[in-house]
Amino acid sequence: MNKGLTLPDLVGQSRLGQLWPELNFPFLLAPMVGLSHVALRELIYDYLPQGACTVFPTEMLNSRRLPYQKVGETPETLVSERDRQQLLVPQLLGNEESFIKSSIERLEKLGTQGIDINMGCPVAKALKHNYGVALMGDPEYAASVVDMAVRNSQRPVTVKLRVGLQNDKDYFYQFCQGLVESGARALTLHPRTAAQKRRGSADWNQIRELKERVSIPIVGNGDVQVWQDAVRMMNETGCDGVMIGRALTARPWILWQIGEALGLETPLGREGQKAPNTPESEAKEFGVALESFIHYCFRYFPAPYAQRKIKFYLRVATPWLNFGHFLCKRLGKCQNPPEYNEVIKEFFAKDGLVLASYTNLAY
């Protein structure tokens, strides 16, 4: 579609600025349960080019729980100073107006800049309670959920969805049209069916086709592993933004690499440096990032919670790193930052460590 356009042209063509005029860098972290919390966002901010502004998610938040929680104090809803300088758009799971209304009210008090409705979660519980991807089986109800959020939000409402419960394109486009008519301002497409979960590969053609059919901005998502993939997705699909999940846990500096290609400033504190760009330098940076991530987990979370989050992060991030399983095992026994740091120091002093460009994305 856009073959031949340069990266600055591609960024210039993004229409996400219609929702948020401050947005100038259309590359987004994906909402991921257990991962897209304040500690991961802080890590990614360390690698964000200075001056870049984009949307950041929370973990998926259940609208039936938020009204009974101290929003802003639970680990899932903690917000940092740097979150407030970006566009924090929490992701909400829900299907009932009273819960959605109360959840949005509480979240907006934290300074959030929009609400993203989850229509992609394929776990059995979501299907049973008719939220997440289950909403994709009922177009009218899904559209009414968007309408509930729009009526109760001061900020843009977006939807993250899959291609549906089955591969029926006509149904899918009509479904999306219903969301647009209800006031959704952008859609993020993870082009897999519900049954695929995260298996198989994401079909980027479906992002291009959706982009050609609906009038609102489309964010593409799925299987980006290196920064060049993000550029290729924009080029091949014409999407307005690229959302990256698993790979941003392993190489949070993807945003720095993209910024470098765009001629943006380095991240703060990295003046005069180049983004890591070889398997060896990326492996070394993995150790630096891991130490920072652990620091942030212990800064924001109680110790046992921090340990669980670190364990989970390692499961998702280490498949790119050779001997990563060994690192997971060694770190699994640590209890406090000095213990973690000692293992990290020893592990990353080894020769021969490399970070692969691609894995089979098994998680």
Ligand SMILES: Cc1cc2nc3c(=O)[nH]c(=O)nc-3n(C[C@H](O)[C@H](O)[C@H](O)COP(=O)(O)O)c2cc1C
């Ligand atoms: C551990 C994990 C948790 C996830 N949780 C959510 C979620 O809460 N909400 C959501 O919309 N997608 C969720 N996803 C899906 C991601 O947002 C994304 O669509 C998917 O991982 C594909 O992108 P990627 O290939 O860049 O990882 C999750 C993915 C992972 C790996």
